[in-house]
Amino acid sequence: MKPLKVVLAPLDPVHDIGLKIIRQGLEQAGHETRLFPPDYSPQEIVRGIIEEGADVVLISRTLGYGVEEILAKFVDLVDGAGIRDRVKLGVGGMAIRPELAAELGFDAGFGPGTTVEAAVAFVEGREFIPAKKGSQKEKYGILGGATYAWRDSTIKARLDEIAEQIIAWAEKHGSPGIARARLRQEIIRRELLGENVEDLKREYAGLCSPVIADSYRNGAIHPETRRLEQWELDSLGEYVERTQGRMAPISLRSSLAKPGVFAQYGTGCPFMDIAHIKVAEAWGADGVVHFDPSWGARTEGFMEGYLTHRQDGSVITPQNLAAIKKALLPSTLWQVRAHRGLNTPETVVLAAHTGADLTKVSICYGALGAGTDPARLTVDGVESMKLAARHGLPFDVVTNEELCGVPAYKAFAGMLIGANLALHLGAKPILQPLFCYSPEVMLSGAMEDNYVDFNAAKILALRQIVDAPIWPGAPIGFLTQTEERVQSSVSTGLHAALAASLGVEAISIATSDEAYSGGPIAAASRIDTLRAVKENFRFFGRARIEPTPRAREWADEMADRIGAVLDEVANIGDFVQALYRGALGTREEGAYPGRTGQGTVTEAT
């Protein structure tokens, strides 16, 4: 097109940076520009427009007070000079909205967040169609380039001894959870073939807790739940379709390639989960994590149908998971946690068949901090890892027992046992140390000065042992957040910056409601922390947070102590017994071997 003459005039005593940036874009597009100084009066600007013979005038006004009067006066002067018909007028600034601009007589108004492309399109008389960033968003590669090479051969040798013992023991044992996982696979296979599965479901019900068995036998559902109604199901489909049509998710990372950011959900209702997931996706989350209710971990078996309830954690059913999966953007990573209870192997089966990208298997935490019998979770955990390997489903191994009071080095020894066991079984584990203000550091004072050193020490210690993907959680900054949303968001954002600085693969973040226990998490609180993380990533970019020398000292100490714990577990020669005897966390520290599922481990047939 023919180059246009564009006058850019800041009707503002100081600010003209926006116009300078737009001017660059206009010149790159081949237009002739003239930028007036910031101290011109409206009369001087109008005189300048006439002298320059401008085709288009872009006015900027950053300060909000009195903006309407000043701009109205300017438009009156342009009218009075008799040039309004041949000059196109645009105005931009923090207080400008398109409606206000039109009311004042401008041809267009540009508010905060206006792009150079939008301004150039206005000058050229083209309709501006913003690029749909979301359509270009790709699924985040959480495994990174990890080789799983062991850097500490002594630790590796101990871990191998322990893994071989666990595998040999598990081969001789079974459980109702494993039997149900196998039945579930058969149910899925036969349903896909369109075959009747009533016989399998009867058999399945026989392996469930009474409350679940009742749902198969007489349609009764768990008292905490209700079935979603048909109008809700129909409306959900329409809601998701409407929402997908306007999704253009932003990216949280600026110049950094990692970490990926996961948001946790588990409102209790799969439909509210979907609503929250869409919010998290829109505001840049790379992945979402499904939290199931705590009673689900203590109950044998899963119900079926679209079920909701009014407590934390969303009930796992094949239908609930399918509804959630259907609502996800193709670029969103989805983790369905299997890790801590009586349904661990079956959750992996359902996760894999529903299309999850990740699961979670944590034998030590489940057995020492989540109430599941150590023997039961060991045999189920091995089966779960085999299933995850078969379905190509990476999983994290978390150290939540830190929250019970178990020192990080003991929890890490347990995590490394889980990770190496997974590698022996052909799976891809991800290490999930906590970034938290744990009871251990509260007592030791290791975070008295800062939250950086001890968290950094954890990553340094793990890195000197093995080259594995690391995904701190869960959520980062746990127990540092308060009910005050600014503090909560800042703390999450800074922990995210630390994680980025340490080069980890992923993080799970809380909402700014993390410390609020009076009711459900609100969707708006998700945005608080996603914005805080984005701002921290933008602030630090490739710059690094520098830990003090204490971090290295603590890392070395931690690695030594992990080795000593593994020696003890290997010397006991029986992993389940080691859990009972407190080698991976004592009762005094807060680790209590669980009792749920006690006596349910069977001899393998």
Added chain:
Amino acid sequence: MGSDFDRIMDALDIETFIVCRDEAEGAEIMGRIMGEMGLRDIDIVFCQHLGPGARVRARGYIFRAGERYGWLKEEAGS
């Protein structure tokens, strides 16, 4: 068609500064304000009193998880 409140996904938060003697009075006043606005399922998420008054954040739940959400169909019908 339902109320515009049906478009609120879950909760309505109101954050303000209340001139008051102490935290308890701030929370009490905020609770009354929420009630006057017609909100029933309310809670004080955060309240900190220093000097002249209290910074308060109150929340009114419009829909808790498991309820029948107005926004599921309200937008389509509006």
